[in-house]
Amino acid sequence: GAGVSQSPSNKVTEKGKDVELRCDPISGHTALYWYRQSLGQGLEFLIYFQGNSAPDKSGLPSDRFSAERTGGSVSTLTIQRTQQEDSAVYLCASSFGLAGLAGELFFGEGSRLTVL
Amino acid sequence: GENVEQHPSTLSVQEGDSAVIKCTYSDSASNYFPWYKQELGKRPQLIIDIRSNVGEKKDQRIAVTLNKTAKHFSLHITETQPEDSAVYFCAASPQGSQGNLIFGKGTKLSVKP
Numbered sequence: 001g002a003g004v005s006q007s008p009s010n011k012v013t014e015k016g017k018d019v020e021l022r023c024d025p026i027s028g029h030t031a032l033y034w035y036r037q038s039l040g041q042g043l044e045f046l047i048y049f050q051g052n053s054a055p056d057k058s059g060l061p062s063d064r065f066s067a068e069r070t071g072g073s074v075s076t077l078t079i080q081r082t083q084q085e086d087s088a089v090y091l092c093a094s095s096f097g098l099a100g101l102a103g104e105l106f107f108g109e110g111s112r113l114t115v116l
Numbered sequence: 117g118e119n120v121e122q123h124p125s126t127l128s129v130q131e132g133d134s135a136v137i138k139c140t141y142s143d144s145a146s147n148y149f150p151w152y153k154q155e156l157g158k159r160p161q162l163i164i165d166i167r168s169n170v171g172e173k174k175d176q177r178i179a180v181t182l183n184k185t186a187k188h189f190s191l192h193i194t195e196t197q198p199e200d201s202a203v204y205f206c207a208a209s210p211q212g213s214q215g216n217l218i219f220g221k222g223t224k225l226s227v228k229p
Binding site: 031 | 117122148150152159160161162165205207209213214215216217218219220221222
């Protein structure tokens with residue numbers, strides 16, 4: 001497809017379970033971002049990948065959160081031992097980050113995570 | 117790291133009036149300042165952006181101003197219309213971040229017909 005694709009669109013899990021959220025960015029985009037949006041809240045930065053550089057993980061809220069990007073394309077955000085406060089919409093975005101300069105972000109539809 | 121503050125959190129205006137949303141940032145080396153609009157149930161989309169070598173940019177009814185000395189930037193919407201109702205997010209990209217973007221907490225704009 002032409003846009004950023006995220007899956008699953010909705011995920012309901014039990015407290016303590018692990019979840020994986022997937023992001024397929026726009027082809028050719030070198031930059032990939034994960035943000036978290038809680039109900040009525042802003043876009044909380046989680047992690048940023050740019051090309052082959054080491055990712056900026058400074059936004060990850062705890063060591064239960066991790067993300068990887070394989071082959072410079074698809075990214076997976078993993079949340080271990082989920083807690084109720086992890087419930088949110090997880091948004092992925094990609095951009096054509098020319099030489100590391102910020103440009104327009106194209107967001108996916110998000111993955112809505114509910115932890116019971 | 118960069119911190120972006122956005123005000124107000126909610127804004128209600130009458131159709132036809134102007135709306136102004138303000139943001140401040142902490143990293144004086146930040147060099148890129150976009151604004152995103154998120155309509156209810158939809159994904160955020162870029163509406164306008166400005167780089168640090170420019171003081172003002174306009175696109176039809178929207179404009180953005182940047183004051184580097186004071187480290188703040190603002191979004192101005194003139195002749196507001198009901199379809200402008202949405203949540204607006206400002207963001208800043210720290211110069212050393214290789215393109216990362218840090219967002220403010222958003223402003224919910226309601227335009228009353």
